[in-house]
Amino acid sequence: MAPPNQPEVSLSAKALTQRFGPNKIFESLSFEVPKGQGLVVTGPNGSGKTTLLRILSGLLRPTKGDVRLNVDGKVISPEDRLKHIGFITPELALYEELTALENLEFFAHVRRLKRTKADHLALLERVGLKERGRDLVGTFSSGMKQRLKLAFAIQHEPAFLFLDEPGSSLDEDGRAIVKGIISEQKAHGALVVATNDERELAYGEKRLALA
Amino acid sequence: MPWLEGVLAVFLKDWRSEFRTRYALNAALLFAVTTLVVVSFAIGAFGISGDLLAAFLWVVILFSSMAGLGQVFIKEVESRTFTALRLVARPSEVWAGKFFFNLVLLLGLEVIIIPLFFILLNPWVSDWGGFIAVLILGSVGLAGATTLIAAIIAQAKGKGALLAGLSYPILIPLLAAATSGTRHLFRGDGGAGQESQILAAYAVVVITAASLLFDFIWNE
Numbered sequence: 434m435a436p437p438n439q440p441e442v443s444l445s446a447k448a449l450t451q452r453f454g455p456n457k458i459f460e461s462l463s464f465e466v467p468k469g470q471g472l473v474v475t476g477p478n479g480s481g482k483t484t485l486l487r488i489l490s491g492l493l494r495p496t497k498g499d500v501r502l503n504v505d506g507k508v509i510s511p512e513d514r515l516k517h518i519g520f521i522t523p524e525l526a527l528y529e530e531l532t533a534l535e536n537l538e539f540f541a542h543v544r545r546l547k548r549t550k551a552d553h554l555a556l557l558e559r560v561g562l563k564e565r566g567r568d569l570v571g572t573f574s575s576g577m578k579q580r581l582k583l584a585f586a587i588q589h590e591p592a593f594l595f596l597d598e599p600g601s602s603l604d605e606d607g608r609a610i611v612k613g614i615i616s617e618q619k620a621h622g623a624l625v626v627a628t629n630d631e632r633e634l635a636y637g638e639k640r641l642a643l644a
Numbered sequence: 645m646p647w648l649e650g651v652l653a654v655f656l657k658d659w660r661s662e663f664r665t666r667y668a669l670n671a672a673l674l675f676a677v678t679t680l681v682v683v684s685f686a687i688g689a690f691g692i693s694g695d696l697l698a699a700f701l702w703v704v705i706l707f708s709s710m711a712g713l714g715q716v717f718i719k720e721v722e723s724r725t726f727t728a729l730r731l732v733a734r735p736s737e738v739w740a741g742k743f744f745f746n747l748v749l750l751l752g753l754e755v756i757i758i759p760l761f762f763i764l765l766n767p768w769v770s771d772w773g774g775f776i777a778v779l780i781l782g783s784v785g786l787a788g789a790t791t792l793i794a795a796i797i798a799q800a801k802g803k804g805a806l807l808a809g810l811s812y813p814i815l816i817p818l819l820a821a822a823t824s825g826t827r828h829l830f831r832g833d834g835g836a837g838q839e840s841q842i843l844a845a846y847a848v849v850v851i852t853a854a855s856l857l858f859d860f861i862w863n864e
Contacts, residue, residue, distance in 0.1 A: 525727040529723065530661045543732045
């Protein structure tokens with residue numbers, strides 16, 4: 434459950450343009466996502482969905498334009514972004530030579546979260562991996578890895594959650610978990626989902642179609 | 645202290661990962677042991693001078709470190725965990741954690757390399773304290789520089805060649821001082837005090853440069 438006294442959060446992007454060399458990926462994108470809402474980004478392969486999410490999460494600097502993540506009326510600094518952002522993408526992987534539990538313990542330490550083993554197990558239970566917590570991630574199926582990535586993204590209850598193809602490799606139970614995470618995220622923060630899956634279009638109130 | 649906890653978390657994660665995969669250790673150890681054994685067979689009963697032994701020792705340490713220490717960031721990129729690490733960890737904690745991992749790995753390698761070197765090549769040392777000081781200070785500088793350069797080249801293509809190409813100009817002062825200090829100690833014609841000072845200064849410069857530059861390297 435989301436904690437009480439939640440901060441006011443909002444995301445705004447102004448005139449975002451991204452180029453890689455001579456290739457224009459997108460140009461002059463502007464949008465806002467207030468607390469309690471989700472933005473669904475759609476578009477064909479190569480239209481820049483993942484690139485846009487990488488920019489929003491601070492992993493990539495846009496060629497032009499500006500992203501502002503506001504928490505309680507203040508624009509959060511690049512240093513503080515780590516605390517407020519949860520992001521998964523197919524390009525991201527977790528440590529295969531560590532167990533699921535060891536992955537969550539490591540991420541909790543570097544995120545400076547006070548979490549007990551019971552907290553990690555509860556998070557694993559939420560994504561349906563409690564029984565496999567002590568297994569190496571390298572032995573997981575692609576769907577199980579995706580579930581663990583979801584746990585990684587929500588471990589610190591971020592104000593902004595960016596999900597790139599969240600349902601990829603997931604079975605119906607896994608998709609129900611994603612749906613639950615999205616409902617909870619909207620209750621305390623903002624959400625951006627990049628997808629072309631018809632079933633995931635309903636995750637957001639707003640839609641941004643990239644050409 | 646939260647910063648130290650972050651550094652320790654990165655350090656322990658890398659060690660746990662290394663113990664399970666032997667990603668860096670095997671590469672470095674294989675090079676070191678093979679080179680030492682091959683050279684000792686090649687020279688046979690003929691002794692070689694302290695000058696050559698000093699150079700040979702640092703060549704073995706340098707190439708072992710190139711084979712093993714550069715992996716700390718390359719492995720994160722190749723296994724696609726680099727993005728996850730960027731999303732959770734502060735740059736300075738990542739650099740320091742990986743620097744200490746590389747330093748302990750290098751010192752651990754030397755615990756194997758040095759006795760083997762003495763058994764196979766039988767050099768004489770005039771001052772063991774000075775010799776250990778040169779080794780430790782040289783290792784600090786080598787680990788610091790290699791960690792920083794590995795971070796720079798981690799996302800580039802042709803990483804192996806780039807690591808070697810970028811490292812050599814930066815490591816030349818360190819190698820010159822370390823080899824010169826070791827040579828004096830093997831020949832017994834003086835101590836390595838001056839070289840130790842150069843190596844200590846080199847280590848301070850590298851660590852200072854890394855702490856200033858790493859945020860930029862990590863985020864770009």
